[in-house]
Amino acid sequence: MTVTSVHDPSHREALWELEDAFERGDLVSLFGRCTVSYEGRAASDLGAGDRLLVLKPDGAALVHTDEGRQPVNWQPPGSEHRAAVREGRLRVRSTRSNPDETLTVRFSDVHQLSGMAVTGGRDLTLHGSEEDLRTRILERPELVEDGFEPRETERPSSAGPMDVFGVDADGTPVVVELKRRRVGPDAVGQLARYVRALRKELGVDDTAGGDDADDDAPAVRGVLVAPSVTDRAAERLADRGFDHVALDPTPEE
Secondary structure, three states: OOEEEEEOOOHHHHHHHHHHHHHHOOEEEEEEEEEEEEEOOOEEEEEEEEEEEEEOOOOOEEEEOOOOOOOOEEEOOOOEEEEEEEOOEEEEEEEEEOOEEEEEEEEEEEEEEEEEOOOOOOOOOOOOOHHHHHHHHHHOHHHOOOOOEEEEEEEOOOOOOEEEEEEOOOOOEEEEEEOOOOEOHHHHHHHHHHHHHHHHHHOOOOOOOOOOOOOOOOOOEEEEEEOOEOHHHHHHHHHHOOEEEEOOOOOOO
16 A cells, blocks of 8 residues: 655645545645635534544545544535645645535644555455556547547646547547546646647637636546546536536446
């Protein structure tokens, strides 16, 4: 099992470690001085205290104190974890949209942060890597859509290397972003940056503006390939005219 662990990280260091752990699909634990607030079907607040926050790759979030076996607050699987540094504190949020609920944990001090690739104990076949996903698509391009023709992998751009670049049946450029697990809006934003970079490279007029702007008639298409996406990610994809293809890295036996 691969474990990443840091002791007394700065807020920025903790943020970088969290972002990497979320991308890997790790189970994350943070222990430190924090406050906890919840907004949703009700509202609650916990003052400053030393607590353990556990973030699972299925979206579950649990806040534990030194008493009892149940968390003092939690979010169910299917939620989305995000982190940021705001007003001198590390802010970790777990949100879901049905119903609308937000659990916010603000750390004034992080004493320990660990990311662990935990497996086992589940009746599930583990997903493969993004490289497995890329191999499946290169071997069977029709998994993306009929007529899709891959042209290049890791194609360089001003926004970074694109996972797969190709063209559709009509010859329209297509940027394909690969994710090996369920993803949220961040993955849509990443895809949008690649699409915007390719438009600029090809001399296509991009009047869409910021990351959340809509594109009426994109001359470059974007396709997100992932086993599943959150509701919010699906909304972002629809707003931008991007497509989602539900595909696991390894085919079922």
